[in-house]
Amino acid sequence: MSYQQIYRQSIDQPEEFWRDKARALPWYKFPQTILGKDGNGIDRWFVDGEMNTAYMALDHHVENGRADQLALIYDSPVTDTKKRFTYRELRDQVARMAGMIGAQGVSKGDRVIIYMPMIPEAVIAMLACARIGAIHSVVFGGFAANELAVRIDDAEPRLVLSASCGIEIGRVVAYKPLLDEAVEIAEFKPQTCIILQRPQAEASIIEGRDKDWYDTLAKAEPTGCVLVNAADPLYILYTSGTTGKPKGVVRDNGGHAVVMSYSMNAMYGIHPGEVFWAASDVGWVVGHSYIVYAPLLYGCTTILYEGKPIMTPDAGAFWRVASEYEARAIFAAPTAFRAIKKVDPDGRFVSKYDIGCIRTIFMAGERLDPPTYEWATEKIGKPVVDHWWQTETGWVIAGNLQGIEKMTMKPGSATMPTPGFDIHILGEDGGVLAANEHGYITLKLPMPPGCLPTIWGDHPRFIEGYLRRFPGYYVSGDGGYVDDDGYVFVMGRIDDVINVAGHRLSTGEMEEIVGKHSAVAECAVFGVPDELKGEVPLGLALLKDGVDIDSDALGEELKQLVRSEIGPIACYDRTLIVKRLPKTRSGKILRRVLRQIAAGEEYTVPSTIDDPASLDEIEETLKEAGILS
Ligand code: COA
Ligand code: AMP
Numbered sequence: 001m002s003y004q005q006i007y008r009q010s011i012d013q014p015e016e017f018w019r020d021k022a023r024a025l026p027w028y029k030f031p032q033t034i035l036g037k038d039g040n041g042i043d044r045w046f047v048d049g050e051m052n053t054a055y056m057a058l059d060h061h062v063e064n065g066r067a068d069q070l071a072l073i074y075d076s077p078v079t080d081t082k083k084r085f086t087y088r089e090l091r092d093q094v095a096r097m098a099g100m101i102g103a104q105g106v107s108k109g110d111r112v113i114i115y116m117p118m119i120p121e122a123v124i125a126m127l128a129c130a131r132i133g134a135i136h137s138v139v140f141g142g143f144a145a146n147e148l149a150v151r152i153d154d155a156e157p158r159l160v161l162s163a164s165c166g167i168e169i170g171r172v173v174a175y176k177p178l179l180d181e182a183v184e185i186a187e188f189k190p191q192t193c194i195i196l197q198r199p200q201a202e203a204s205i206i207e208g209r210d211k212d213w214y215d216t217l218a219k220a221e222p223t224g225c226v227l228v229n230a231a232d233p234l235y236i237l238y239t240s241g242t243t244g245k246p247k248g249v250v251r252d253n254g255g256h257a258v259v260m261s262y263s264m265n266a267m268y269g270i271h272p273g274e275v276f277w278a279a280s281d282v283g284w285v286v287g288h289s290y291i292v293y294a295p296l297l298y299g300c301t302t303i304l305y306e307g308k309p310i311m312t313p314d315a316g317a318f319w320r321v322a323s324e325y326e327a328r329a330i331f332a333a334p335t336a337f338r339a340i341k342k343v344d345p346d347g348r349f350v351s352k353y354d355i356g357c358i359r360t361i362f363m364a365g366e367r368l369d370p371p372t373y374e375w376a377t378e379k380i381g382k383p384v385v386d387h388w389w390q391t392e393t394g395w396v397i398a399g400n401l402q403g404i405e406k407m408t409m410k411p412g413s414a415t416m417p418t419p420g421f422d423i424h425i426l427g428e429d430g431g432v433l434a435a436n437e438h439g440y441i442t443l444k445l446p447m448p449p450g451c452l453p454t455i456w457g458d459h460p461r462f463i464e465g466y467l468r469r470f471p472g473y474y475v476s477g478d479g480g481y482v483d484d485d486g487y488v489f490v491m492g493r494i495d496d497v498i499n500v501a502g503h504r505l506s507t508g509e510m511e512e513i514v515g516k517h518s519a520v521a522e523c524a525v526f527g528v529p530d531e532l533k534g535e536v537p538l539g540l541a542l543l544k545d546g547v548d549i550d551s552d553a554l555g556e557e558l559k560q561l562v563r564s565e566i567g568p569i570a571c572y573d574r575t576l577i578v579k580r581l582p583k584t585r586s587g588k589i590l591r592r593v594l595r596q597i598a599a600g601e602e603y604t605v606p607s608t609i610d611d612p613a614s615l616d617e618i619e620e621t622l623k624e625a626g627i628l629s
Helices: 003-012 014-022 053-066 087-102 120-131 145-155 176-185 213-219 254-266 285-297 317-325 334-343 370-380 459-467 507-515 551-565 591-598 613-624
Strands: 035-037 043-045 070-076 081-086 111-115 135-138 159-163 165-168 171-174 192-196 210-212 233-239 247-252 275-278 301-305 327-332 360-363 384-389 396-399 422-426 439-444 473-482 488-493 497-500 503-506 520-530 534-543 574-578
Touching: 003 014, 014 035, 014 254, 043 254, 053 070, 053 087, 053 120, 053 254, 053 285, 070 087, 070 120, 070 317, 081 087, 087 120, 087 213, 111 120, 111 145, 120 135, 120 159, 120 233, 120 285, 120 301, 135 145, 145 176, 145 233, 145 247, 145 551, 159 176, 171 176, 176 192, 192 213, 210 213, 233 285, 247 254, 254 285, 275 285, 275 317, 285 301, 301 317, 317 327, 334 360, 334 370, 334 534, 360 370, 370 384, 422 473, 459 473, 488 497, 497 520, 497 534, 503 507, 507 520, 507 534, 507 551, 520 591, 534 551, 551 574, 574 613, 591 613
Parallel strands: 070 301, 111 135, 111 159, 135 233, 159 192, 192 210, 275 301, 275 327, 327 360, 360 384, 534 574
Antiparallel strands: 035 043, 070 081, 165 171, 233 247, 384 396, 422 439, 439 473, 473 488, 497 503, 520 534
């Protein structure tokens, strides 16, 4: 069938479509109700299905001929370590770790925070939670203690799993002091923390609360899979919203398993038994979906890579790993390829390895700019596929669906909507816009399986943030258009969220931090284009009357403040002092216009502006700072 036929079927007959896809999985009890509503009136898939995600991802394969096939390959250039796990070995280790977690009093529905680097135990811990029906919440290692504390307070975990350190280029990041500080700051105090001691750093142990990973594991008995309902949560993953408080995206078990399995072939053109490599981090949604769950649910081998695209040890890292393990696909953020391009513009490292195994390069996480697309296509010599998705959906919303129909690429476009996603571009008044008109990218309800049904502990925020603005539609937060051929162009966020090196961050949160500084009366933080990271935050600060501070000194203090509250990944490096900020007559800072000016884009002076001359001043300041030419 053609893409168009499959897509139409998914929109016109969603229940038949997804019932059919659900059959690919080994349910304990196949769902009778394919699409229903929950108590909040939200669409839910497969609600009466009974299952266990870890059973589907591991035990089922062990019982059906994949016991000796590799499930997980760990490759860590930063520690010079390589390990391989067959499906049987991974199942056994997950079963024992599930026993260890259960022995801490964790049971179905309890939360477990996993604050760990890219080591196999992180993956094993996630699957072990799934095995006993506990809800995991993985926190990315680049976050500071405060961010971890916010997540602890929101998720209220019965248990925290962590390690002594992560390893960045040329430095060891000690996790334990960050964990201790987070528990100190948090109001909710986890009873138990289990700490994995890595040889690169020794963590101090707090008696009565902390336990040693290996000692505790050694005493644990393997445990079986607990039956869960399809609508029960599998995990909570926090993502940046427009305020300082991150949103706990809830993922269910059933819908998630179905779309993970379906997408492996539909989107990525992968077959069971093949090796798939998502060069992301388990702290992000890409890591959850395509390092851990999807490849295993589909019977593939997945790669866990503890390294960077460059400097570990060189710009050939991606090609070395792909060729060594015969990966069929590499999936990474455009930033990773821009980093490689900067070091190896001629692609000399590509030719040092035999990458004949690779069929396709996939990119997502931020806009794939046409120059990076063209460089990668030419130098790697493989089809480069852009695809658009979000933490909220957990899988691709629009892409060039390699297992359905390979379509002509249009640089700058994520190609066509994925089956199940009914994309509409809406204008300010909620009307559907014509082809090529820019507007809000929305998804007509119901969304397909896998997408979030709520925000953890805050359903009103889910309604307010996504569903209230245009009744009947989910507002993605991205702006863009669909062209005459139906290609989707995602042009960027229309809210206070930015993407720095493929990491999603809230400028609103940064503003809250900058605004707390005793010298700052008012501030605006927004994204400015960056050659390597796509965009980076820039702060404009208006000082309090009478304050006399050197701009470099203030800039450094604010940099350190954001670093200590959000973490180094915020990449907040620069603040410019301004005399006034452009505002509407009602006092709202014109952030969008600021962003457009800094990007050198055309902009319309809003009729509601209070003082148009303030825009000229900003332009002047940006020119003096070398941000605008
Ligand atoms: N733990 C602790 N610190 C981390 C971290 C982690 N897991 N990940 C990043 N950091 C730190 C970095 O060490 C750096 O600290 P520094 O300011 O002290 O040098 C800071 O956060 C910024 O990191 P990053 O933006 O990643 O910049 P970088 O210069 O270290 O690396 C790239 C540049 C391009 C190599 C890197 O950004 C990259 O690999 N990007 C791909 C992104 C990606 O895969 N995203 C996943 C979404 S699909
Ligand atoms: P995250 O939730 O961290 O995955 O970030 C999701 C956001 O990243 C989206 O809302 C987009 O703004 C951006 N994004 C992800 N993939 C793409 C893409 N292929 N093209 C453009 N923007 C993208």
